[in-house]
Structure formats: C-alpha cells, structure tokens
Amino acid sequence: MQTADTRNVRPFPTLLERLWRSSRDAVHQRSMDAASLEDYAQLSTEEALARLNSAAGGLAADEAGRRLRACGPNRVVHDTHHTLVGELVNRTLNPLNLLLLVLATASYVLGDPRAAIMIGVMVFLSTSLSFVQEHRSNKAADALRKMVRTTATVVRPTGQDGLTHVDIPIEQIVPGDVVLLSAGDMVPADLRLISARDLFVNQSALTGESMPCEKNAHASAVPVDSQFELSNLCFMGSAIISGVGCGVVVSTGQTTSFGAIVDVVASQRVQTSFDRGITRFTWLMIRFILVMVPLVFVINGLTKGNWFEAVLFAVAVGVGLTPEMLPMIVTVNLAKGAIDMSRKRVIVKRLNAIQNFGALDVLCTDKTGTLTQDRIILKRHLDIHGNESDRVLEYAYLNSAHQSGLKNLLDVAVLKHVELHEQLKAHESFTKIDEMPFDFERRRMSVVLARDDGAHIMISKGAVEEMFSVSTRYAIDDHTGALDESHYTASKEITDALNADGFRVVAVAYKEMPADQTTYTVADERELTLLGFIAFLDPPKETAAAALAALKASGVQVKILTGDNDRVTRKICHDVGIEVDRIVLGKELEALTPAEFAELAEKECVFAKVSPSQKASIVDALHGKGHVVGFLGDGINDGPALKASDVGMSVDSAVDIAKDSADIILLEKSLAVLGDGVLEGRKVFGNITKYIKMGASSNFGNMFSVLGASIMLPFLPMAPIQVLTNNLLYDFSQTSIPTDNVDAEYLSVPRRWDLGNIVKFMLVIGPVSSLFDYATFFMMLKIFGAWNNPALFQTGWFVESLLTQTLIIHIIRTAKVPFVESRASSALIATSVAVAVAGISLPFASIGKMLGFTPLPWTYWPALLLILLSYAALTHLTKTWFVRRFGLG
Secondary structure, rough: OOOHHHOOOOOOOOHHHHHHHHHHHHHHHHHOHHHHHHHHHOOHHHHHHHHHOOOOOOOOOOHHHHHHHHHOOOOOOOOOOOOHHHHHHHHHOOHHHHHHHHHHHHHHOOOOOHHHHHHHHHHHHHHHHHHHHHHHHHHHHHHHHOOOOEEEEEEEHHHHHHEEEEEEEHHOOOOOOOOEEOOEOOOOOOEEEEEEEEEEEEEEHHHHOOOOOOOOOOOOOOOOOOOHOOOOEEEOOOOOEEEEEHHHEEOOHHOOOHHHHHHHHOOOOOEEEEHHHHHHHHHHHHHHHHHHHHHHHHHHHHOOOOHHHHHHHHHHHHHHHHHOHHHHHHHHHHHHHHHHHOOOOOEOOOOOOHHHHHHHOOEEEEOOOEEOOOOEEEEEEEOOOEEEEEEHHHHHHHHEEEOOOOOOHHEEEEEEEEHHHHHHHHHOOOEEEEEEEOOOOOOOEEEEEOOOOOOEEEEEOOOHHHHOEEEEEEEEEOOOOOOOOHHHHHHHHHHHHHHHHHEEEEEEEEEEEEOOOOOHHHHHHOEEEEEEEEEOOOOEEEOOHHHHHHHHHHOOEEEEEOOHHHHHHHHHHOOOOOOOOOEEEEHHHOOHHHHOOOOOOOOOOOOEEOHHHHHHHHHHHHOOOOOOOOEEEHHHHHHHHHHHHHEEEOOHHHOOOHHHOOOEEOOOOOHHHHHHHHHHHHHHHHHHHHHHHHHHHHHHHHHHHHHHHHHHHHOOOOOOOHHHHEEEEEHHOOOOOHHHOOOHHHHHHHOOOOOOHHHHHHHHHHHHHHHHHHHHHHHHHHHOOOOHHHHHEEEEEHHHHHHHHHHHHHHHOOOEEEEOOOOOOHHHHHHHHHHHHHHHHHOOHHHHHHHHOOOOOHHHHHHHHHHHHHHHHHHHHHHHHHHHHHHOO
C-alpha cells in the first residue's frame, strides 16, 4: 500500500478471492441464464409481490410451511447431510481399500482363496470399524452444529390484521417470505428489495469485488452486464455491511445464484498442510508397495523356482505394507477431538480445523469480550469542559433508541442506563425521519428526528476525532459558540485522560435541519454542534492474564487487532499483563509496501484503530510469513479476517457474517477455552503422527527383513496367509491409538505436519527392527535347525515380528522412557496385551495348524524375551538420539 488512497487494497489475497478468480467465468455464465431474477428487478415492488403470491405483510405460517414442503429446505449442495449409505460408501471407496481389494482379487484368481478371504476380512474390519466410528462421530458432530444456528427475521401476519417479526432458521426460508435485513446479517436467499435505507452489501463471495455496493428498492429499467449489478436485488451469500432493508424472497437453495457457484467453489477448496501431508504419506507408502511387490516376486521366483507361490507371497507383502487403518485413525482422532472440545463449549464446524488449531502459533483477536468482560457500562456523560451533562445523555439515548441498524454493545449500554429508564421519556415525543447507518470509514452514525413542533434535528454519535472533523460549534447548556483549536485541545485532554483510565469515549453532536427536508445523506453530516462525550467502561477479565500466560507458554503469540484507540488499548493490555512497547495505528499501515507491512505485522503485537481490511491484511501477511494464524472475532468488521485466517473462530452470539466465516464457534468467548482447544488439537495431531511413524518405520524395517530372508532362504520366510494374519493382528492393536495419552512436552509447542521428519524417523528406526529380525533368523536356523523345517522358521519369525511390532507402539508413542515415565492409555495397553496373547497362543491352537504354524520349543521363549528386551532398549536409545537431533516432529 503506497498511499492513503489504497488503504482498502489488501496486498495479500484471501482464499475467497483466489477461489473467485478461478470460478468467475462459470459463475457469470450461469448467472446470465437466470433471467427470472432480472425480470423481478424490472417490476415494481407491488408487482413483484403479486407475482410471488405474497404481500408486504409476509406469508402466513401455514402457507410458509406448505411452500417449504414443496420447495425443500433453503440449503445449497455443500451442506453435508450424513446418511448410512453415504458414510459406508465413503469409508469403502478409498485408495487403500481399493488397493487391498485388487490384491484380494489377485489372490483368488491365483488360486489362494484363504488369502483372498483374509484380505477381505481385513477390509471388512477396517471399513466397518471406520464406519461405526465415523457414524457415531457424524451424529455427534451434526448435533453439535445444530447448536449454532443462523437465523433470519421474517414478517408474519397476525390474526388481528397486525404484523409480527419472527426469527426462523434460514433453512426454513421460502419464496414469497418477506425478510428484514440489517447490518451484520447474511442475506439468506435471493431477494427483490421492497424497501431500503442506506443499505450497503458486500457481494465479494459472488463477484470478487471487495468494495460494498449500495442497494435500493426502485424498479430497474437500465440494462446491465450482470444481474449482480442490479441495485434492487440482494443475493444469498452476500453480507449486509450497513443500513436496513426489507426484501421478498425470489429464489432459495440450489436455485439461487450462490447455489449455482457453490459446486465450483467447493471443488476447489485449498488443501491444508495436514491434508497435503496425509496424501503425501499415503503415496509414499504406495510407492514402496509398487517397488517392493515386484522385487519380492522376482527374488522369490528366482531363488525358490515356484513362481506361483512367489506371486502369492508378493501380494501378501503388498497387503502388509499398506497402511489400511490410516483413514480410520485420522477420522476417529479428528472426531474424538471435536467431541472432547464440545465438552468445553467449543463447536467445531470443520473437522480439519482441529489439526490447524494444534498447529496455531499466532492468535489475532480483538480486545472487546476477549481481554475484557464484554459487559460495557455507561459511566460518564460530559460536556466539552468535562462536567456532567444530562443533555448529552438525552441526545445519546435518542440516537441509540431510534437507530434501526445493528445495535452494538455501546448502544445497548446507553439503552440500559438506569437514569434513562427512570427519568427520560423525551424519545416518546420524537418521530424518526431518516438515518445514516454506521460504517467503518465515517466511524459515526446519525438519526434525523422530528419534534412535536415539526422541526427536524439530526443527532450524531461516533469516534471523537471523526466527530470533531464535522463539527463547527459547541453547546453547553443554553450557550453555544464556535469551536476552535483550544476547544479541541481541551477536549482531547479530557478524552485522553478517560482513555488512560480504560474508558471508551464517544462524542455526541446535533444539527437543526429544515422541516421540509425529507431525505438525508452522509453529506448532511457537517457543521454539527458538539454537545460532549459519553464514556463507557468494559473491565478486563479476571481470567485474561492467566489465559494469555498459558497461551504464551504453549508457544502461541497473541496479537491484538482492534478498532479502538491506542490509549484505551494500552490501558487494557497493561491490566492483563501484555507488555506494549509500541502500538501500531491503522494510518501507519497505509503508506507501507507489502514487504514492510509483512515485517511490521510479524514484529509488533498490538494494532489499534485498524479497519476491517487492515485486519485481514495483517492475518494474510502473517500467513505469508509462514505462521499458522487463528483469528477470533464476532463483529461485522471481522468477516474478512476470519476468512483469511487458517482457523477462524467466532462466538455463538456473533453476527451472522462472523459465524458463517468461522471454522470454530465458541459458546463462551474466552481465551482460556482457546488454550484448551489448542492443546486438544495438538493431542489429535500427536496421535495421528504416532500411527504414521509406527507404520512407516515398521514397514521400512520389514522391507529389509523380507528382502534378506527371501534371498538367503530356500523357502518362503512366511506363508502368505501368515503375513496377512500378522498384519490383521497388528492393525487391531493400533485401533485404540485415538484414546492414547499425549506427553505434556509434546503439547508445549505448536505442531505442524513435517513429512521430512517422518521420513528421517523411518530411515533411522526402521532398520533397528531388521537387526532383531535377522537375529531371529539366525536363532531359528542355527539353534533350532529350521533349515529343513520351514513351518518352525515361519512360526518363530511370526511370533517375534508380531510382538516386536506391538511393542514398538509403546516405544514410539513417547519421547520418554515407556511404561516408566509415560504410560499409554488403558485401551491401548489392553489391545496390545490381547494381540500379544493371541500371537503367543496361535502356534498351539488348532487354527494355528490351519495357518501353517507349529508349536515352538520351550527354549525359544527365553531367547525371544532376550530379543524383545534388547530390541526395546536399542529402539529407545535410537529414538532418544533422534529426538535430540531432529526434534519430536
């Protein structure tokens, strides 16, 4: 941003903007086909209502219900509806299962139905377990999401020829409904406006244009290039920035313009680093399989001379290398994290956001309601000399009481003031004529009222500097005079002192207007008479300092992005323990280049008087610097930053724009809750990484063992059915990983996906298991004479391989000494013990004979115990060296 003229130009495009660019052509084509909307734009409001069989008083409840049954819910296709069939298909048709089914088919065609059945059982168990877990998780997640409902206000006729306003879920909106719109609302459907007052709408989700456009209710006769240029239409997916309006619904759900593009946008969702990491790991394993299977086949075919047996063994090895439990482990971990977070009053709208939560290293937030109690109280009402003034209080009340836009916390505080409720009845003698809603450029709002004598008066309130800029006179009691620099200096001293004590200050001014003037614009906000100031106190939260300290200890840097002034911001930051050397003001950002902007965004922690676009630019700049950025916001001005962040967080009481943009909804606006969410995200990521490290290192080690045994043995090192049995039991032992405990040290810093660290771990730890496999080979061949007894060799390696793989779960799951300094969850211990007992028992059971096993001599077991203890010790030492050298990953 080079000059002040470019202050609204963001140097870093948001995800939404990037998606818009790619889908623009498709959107334009489909939107031009929807001629009916343009027809409604050309009709008068009465004609539009008549065509829709509606009226200005809206639809009766029974008629709305009939239309809902006929038209269906007001949803677009990306709203997920989980069905049993859909979940089952989704679980079955993934690349790993398809690979296993191909291998099962190959086994059956090659004449080994037992192997085909075993692979089928593995697919069934993996799929059914994933299906059951996902179904339970989806039901819980759907129930959680229903706790966060976006509503719209519709007009309903009453039995006494009156009207009432009803809030209903947007899914129940139908064509013909009359919907009320105000600042902060999402437009719930495609509407033809029937009234509007200073209505500005952001249509960037549809057009890519970031600047809001003004809307009105006048019939349009001027041809336009796109329906989005029609000033009397509002479209689903757009957001009300300021003003008020009322519109009749023309289209809902998939028939809306937003429904026409949602497929394009949804299909191009940018993958997170977590998504990309899982995909890269899956393809890494698949590449191993594509190399290993032909190699094992050729080696065994050449050394044993039985090519048919070789191909069966190669297929079994391919199955053993397949991380078939990965989809289940990922899904269950994410779902478990979402459910655990719900117990802390956090609702997760998108599961993958949990992992991003754990990777968070910068949290950007406003101070109101986060650092403060979100309980604003009107404490002072002063004239420009700092004396208490009831007139200032009266005019502030009149402004707040008569505005029809979004009433913010300051308005609520004014309207709840005890003195006003008990003493002031003046507003009953005023009639509202017009209003100029608040926006973030003017930073003020005005109402025009008519008194009983017919005279008009404009009452404005807003930020102190902005109000001074449009005021030329002052009034104290019955005395008025011209404002000069001395008044500004004196008033600044008063407001600065209030700010330094933590008060938020708003200036109040008025202007007598001609009685014959009926319409007003922001151009009329000039030459006002300044009355004085109202001061609000929003005390800091008692828990904020501890929550900030906990986030800092967790490696999360908190940055404050607020539209409030620097003095109030400094006071609040001081009260909650944030050290502030410098506060960057929004106007300082305007003249910076993108590179300078990014450097400042990364370096400084507190930004005051920043606009909505500047908030989003700060988030984008931090993201461009390699940070994983979360943003917590609940206002109209937070929508762009929420969309720009890696994890958008809002609260259930937020405006629709904020809730719609967020990935995570807090039922309690608290930094302490966010700290819990960050730790939960790291737990989820930690348990997923455990499975991946175990599978990668185990498979890599098995590769060396299988290749070596295939070269030196005159028989197969393990029968194909035995390989499959080993893999099935090992997979079962890992199903309880989502329940496992995670070390506090692992949770202490942000965790990101690092495939490089996983590959290094695989290359270092994998060969350790091969050393003890070869020790087992030597023992079986030299001590127990298994050269001429293939079944004995295969049984001995089967048991050793299964027990070492099961044991390594407990070695790899922690950087500490397993079983002593860090203990696994009860469920993981139970499945490990069950699998170990099954592996030891199989050689002696009747089913073991069917699988080709034979009882092992009693001297095998002490030797195996020595191998297991040595393996555990060496693996732990190697792991400890790896962690010191490369970190936990």
